[in-house]
Amino acid sequence: xxxxxxxxxxxxxxxxxxxxxxxxxxxxxxxxxxxxxxxxxxxxxxxxxxxxxxxxxxxxxxxxxxxxxxxxxxxxxxxxxxxxxxxxxxxxxxxxxxxxxxxxxxxxxxxxxxxxxxxxxxxxxxxxxxxxxxxxxxxxxxxxxxxxxxxxxxxxxxxxxxxxxxxxxxxxxxxxxxxxxxxxxxxxxxxxxxxxxxxxxxxxxxxxxxxxxxxxxxxxxxxxxxxxxxxxxxxxxxxxxxxxxxxxxxxxxxxxxxxxxxxxxxx
Amino acid sequence: xxxxxxxxxxxxxxxxxxxxxxxxxxxxxxxxxxxxxxxxxxxxxxxxxxxxxxxxxxxxxxxxxxxxxxxxxxxxxxxxxxxxxxxxxxxxxxxxxxxxxxxxxxxxxxxxxxxxxxxxxxxxxxxxxxxxxxxxxxxxxxxxxxxxxxxxxxxxxxxxxxxxxxxxxxxxxxxxxxxxxxxxxx
Numbered sequence: 148x149x150x151x152x153x154x155x156x157x158x159x160x161x162x163x164x165x166x167x168x169x170x171x172x173x174x175x176x177x178x179x180x181x182x183x184x185x186x187x188x189x190x191x192x193x194x195x196x197x198x199x200x201x202x203x204x205x206x207x208x209x210x211x212x213x214x215x216x217x218x219x220x221x222x223x224x225x226x227x228x229x230x231x232x233x234x235x236x237x238x239x240x241x242x243x244x245x246x247x248x249x250x251x252x253x254x255x256x257x258x259x260x261x262x263x264x265x266x267x268x269x270x271x272x273x274x275x276x277x278x279x280x281x282x283x284x285x286x287x288x289x290x291x292x293x294x295x296x297x298x299x300x301x302x303x304x305x306x307x308x309x310x311x312x313x314x315x316x317x318x319x320x321x322x323x324x325x326x327x328x329x330x331x332x333x334x335x336x337x338x339x340x341x342x343x344x345x346x347x348x349x350x351x352x353x354x355x356x357x358x359x360x361x362x363x364x365x366x367x368x369x370x371x372x373x374x375x376x377x378x379x380x381x382x383x384x385x386x387x388x389x390x391x392x393x394x395x396x397x398x399x400x401x402x403x404x405x406x407x408x409x410x411x412x413x414x
Numbered sequence: 415x416x417x418x419x420x421x422x423x424x425x426x427x428x429x430x431x432x433x434x435x436x437x438x439x440x441x442x443x444x445x446x447x448x449x450x451x452x453x454x455x456x457x458x459x460x461x462x463x464x465x466x467x468x469x470x471x472x473x474x475x476x477x478x479x480x481x482x483x484x485x486x487x488x489x490x491x492x493x494x495x496x497x498x499x500x501x502x503x504x505x506x507x508x509x510x511x512x513x514x515x516x517x518x519x520x521x522x523x524x525x526x527x528x529x530x531x532x533x534x535x536x537x538x539x540x541x542x543x544x545x546x547x548x549x550x551x552x553x554x555x556x557x558x559x560x561x562x563x564x565x566x567x568x569x570x571x572x573x574x575x576x577x578x579x580x581x582x583x584x585x586x587x588x589x590x591x592x593x594x595x596x597x598x599x600x
Contacts (some may be wrong), residue, residue, distance in 0.1 A: 166474075167494040
């Protein structure tokens with residue numbers, strides 16, 4: 148082995164050790180910087196992908212009409228999401244009134260965002276959205292659509308953010324089942340054989356008797372996700388040795404996500 | 415050096431292209447990976463120090479794209495592991511350089527696929543260790559082996575294209591008899 152190879156190994160090892168020793172915060176900063184650097188490529192690529200998709204779908208319209216249509220779609224989805232939130236508020240108010248209790252609940256402040264890329268990695272399910280810290284986003288913020296919960300933000304750069312989808316095994320959501328007192332934790336599957344994975348609702352009591360079609364909502368426990376967001380619908384249910392588990396169909400078709408909303412606070 | 419820079423740029427571009435390549439539904443959601451094949455070519459076409467540098471670039475980009483910081487105190491796989499993985503595999507490939515210089519590419523093409531699968535298998539074992547349980551089913555084997563098979567199929571074309579590029583740029587790392595553009599020698 149010649150001298151230049153030995154020098155290269157020493158430099159390589161030093162750089163590698165330096166990287167291996169960095170903590171989560173520094174890792175997040177490196178990632179945020181990296182995503183900021185590649186954000187123009189991602190946005191351009193996403194734009195091209197959308198154009199190709201729209202051409203493939205045979206959609207031909209004038210630029211102005213497309214813009215207007217896109218703006219109306221965003222407004223429509225925002226209204227639907229607000230409506231969904233109001234429905235949940237109504238549901239919660241009724242429940243609380245029933246219990247002779249009262250708690251004020253405010254509406255969400257939503258930031259609309261577009262999916263610019265889907266993760267190419269095999270073991271993690273994430274998407275990248277075209278909003279970042281300059282739009283008020285921070286890590287650990289819930290992401291949803293008018294149909295239900297999508298996931299939460301993890302790494303946030305100035306103009307781009309990574310969203311960990313609820314179909315990922317690491318995204319844990321405290322949830323409750325409609326019409327019961329059952330509460331559990333929703334997680335994704337480690338590996339899904341299709342583009343539309345199922346979710347697991349774990350740690351239910353052995354007495355739970357869930358039926359297919361029952362809806363599951365966030366319970367608000369844990370602090371990241373507000374209560375009342377639609378997570379999914381029960382598909383199957385099984386009692387295990389110590390607890391019981393339900394399989395859920397996600398409320399949102401995660402394979403066809405295009406626009407989402409990030410909950411940046413309450414009004 | 416020009417050829418190394420070209421490979422580094424290609425690794426970056428391939429990493430971005432991979433994002434927009436949808437997983438293959440008919441192959442149990444297997445992804446398509448191009449970067450490991452480029453690194454494998456670099457491992458046999460570049461001298462040892464530049465091979466390490468290319469492995470560093472590829473591993474860094476991979477980690478920057480995929481490392482999951484789940485909360486302020488929890489990273490699933492530390493930043494840097496992919497660099498180490500790429501470097502070890504590329505170093506083994508570098509040992510097969512004499513065979514490559516004799517024009518025998520088939521072993522390297524097959525190894526590109528094996529390495530792609532090995533990278534995924536190692537990542538899977540690491541996350542399984544972190545998550546506290548290990549599962550192996552048909553989907554998982556396909557998601558590990560599928561990209562390997564695809565890389566193996568893509569490797570001859572990618573190797574040929576990169577070799578053509580190395581001749582075009584007059585790469586000084588080519589075997590002596592190949593150092594000049596075949597078109598100019600004819």
